[in-house]
Amino acid sequence: MIEGHRPIRDAYRDESVASSYVQTRFVEPLGALLHRGQARALSGTIDRSAPTRVLEVAPGPARLSLEAADRLRGDLVLLDASREMLAVARKRIQANSRDRCRFVQGDAFDLPFQERFELVYSFRLIRHFGLEDRLRLYEQFRRVLRPNGVLMFDAVNETVSGPLRRADPTGLVHFDALLNREAITSELARAGFEVQSFEGLQHRYSLLHKVQVLVAPRSRWLATSLMRLLDSTGGEPLEWVVTCRRV
Secondary structure, three states, X not given: OOOOHHHHHHHOOOHHHHHHHHHHHOOOHHHHHHXXXXXXXXXXXXXXXXXXXXXXXXXXXXXXXXXXXXXXXXXXXXXXXOHHHHHHHHHHHHXXXXXXXXXXXXXXXXXXXXXXXXXXXXXXXXXXXXXHHHHHHHHHHHHHEEEEEEEEEEEEEHHHHHHHHHHOOOOOOOOOOEEOHHHHXXXXXXXXXXXXXXXXXXXXXXXXXXXXXXXXXXXXXXXXXXHHHHHHOOOOEEEEEEEEEEO
């Protein structure tokens, strides 16, 4: 069994998880801060490169798809292994009057496309696999990208997350690969990609988490304001948005 593959796949085929995913994970101030950072990075890439054919792999309930659809002039294809997640994604896309979106149930390890996309992005997928499986995913993404096409994904910073995981080894629900910039750059070069940028997200995470626990229950507005201020001061991020180019 692929490391982390079946448990993650099965978890996201649960209808209750699919319907509550955004509400439970990305509405509270800390999750909202992460979402805004990912959306900002994705929107910036779309604005700069103006792609006409875009593939999102593992979109879940269209959390970032709506951000992309707002900026795209071309077509957006959403591929997910979970029928339940795709149903939620379709409903949210249609409720927001977004057209030019196509929904495909399929396997990220065997992408069912011949098309050449200009941008492929995937968040909260690649990080859940070991090196050999990550290389398999990169191979699939590279196969459907045009030359010089762009791949975007998120990666977890070993420097920040490692000590947190060791302090609470039972707190991790799914496997996350903990990496540094050098390891990410190396494995992407092995897969035929050249890193263009690392955009840090959730700087000063320990303090952000304390604000979430201590302040957010009393005042979401104050917690959000404090988190934005802390995040803006920089330092080592908990995660990166990695942007790379197919070579």
